[in-house]
Amino acid sequence: MIDTHCHINDEQLLANADQIIKDAISNGVQKLICIGWDLESSRTAVNLAHQYDCVFAAVGFHPENLENVSDNALTEIEKLARDNKVVAIGEIGLDYHWFKEESEHANQKIWFIKQIELANKLGLPVSIHARDASQDTYDLLSQHPINNGFVLHCYSGSPEMMERFAKLGAYFGFDGPVTFKNSITPKECVKACREDRIVVETDCPYMAPTPYRGKTNEPKYIPVILEKIAEIKEISLDKAIEMTDRNAHELFKF
Numbered sequence: 001m002i003d004t005h006c007h008i009n010d011e012q013l014l015a016n017a018d019q020i021i022k023d024a025i026s027n028g029v030q031k032l033i034c035i036g037w038d039l040e041s042s043r044t045a046v047n048l049a050h051q052y053d054c055v056f057a058a059v060g061f062h063p064e065n066l067e068n069v070s071d072n073a074l075t076e077i078e079k080l081a082r083d084n085k086v087v088a089i090g091e092i093g094l095d096y097h098w099f100k101e102e103s104e105h106a107n108q109k110i111w112f113i114k115q116i117e118l119a120n121k122l123g124l125p126v127s128i129h130a131r132d133a134s135q136d137t138y139d140l141l142s143q144h145p146i147n148n149g150f151v152l153h154c155y156s157g158s159p160e161m162m163e164r165f166a167k168l169g170a171y172f173g174f175d176g177p178v179t180f181k182n183s184i185t186p187k188e189c190v191k192a193c194r195e196d197r198i199v200v201e202t203d204c205p206y207m208a209p210t211p212y213r214g215k216t217n218e219p220k221y222i223p224v225i226l227e228k229i230a231e232i233k234e235i236s237l238d239k240a241i242e243m244t245d246r247n248a249h250e251l252f253k254f
């Protein structure tokens with residue numbers, strides 16, 4: 001099993017990274033992609049990837065964390081991204097949930113495009129954060145294609161948009177919300193998702209799956225999410241694991 005999107009570089013988890021990684025492995029999670037959200041957290045992700053064979057890294061500036069972004073900072077991201085344990089640029093994208101101003105959206109787009117160009121230059125896939133910004137994300141990706149694949153992490157758009165994103169080459173990452181009792185759309189999206197485009201993630205420390213909702217999330221909960229995916233898609237757990245593993249390897253080439 002592979003956790004394609006986790007933040008063990010988050011201060012809530014970092015001090016216990018050793019135990020958290022051990023627990024992940026003993027629960028069958030063989031690979032983890034630790035995702036940066038700014039320069040510092042990207043550095044930490046790469047350091048963790050050097051410390052642990054099973055950890056890989058993604059580096060980049062999250063749309064909520066653009067206060068320190070600059071061309072110089074992006075040059076530093078590029079240096080990190082050339083490391084052979086970096087498997088993606090991310091997480092990058094658009095967040096209109098927390099940012100409502102047109103000027104903020106415009107700024108997010110500028111840095112999203114620059115980081116897509118970086119990913120294309122380095123031949124890397126992209127881990128995308130798109131929140132309440134499905135249409136703009138789609139339009140931007142149509143105009144600035146990603147050459148080496150991308151995942152819409154914690155996919156929260158509609159099942160209809162999935163088909164359109166899939167035509168651009170998207171993979172879809174599912175996590176805790178598919179297990180939440182009252183969540184309908186994430187379950188519909190899992191149901192509708194093509195079998196060759198689905199990957200699994202925790203996005204820890206956030207959004208722990210049921211029955212751990214409200215607690216600190218960890219990669220060791222990946223099997224809980226996979227069980228739910230298997231149930232929704234009416235397939236065996238083994239098949240769900242096999243399919244999501246294969247897709248993650250296809251996308252991240254590790």
Ligand code: NI
Binds near residue numbers: 005007035091203
């Ligand atoms: Ni994340």
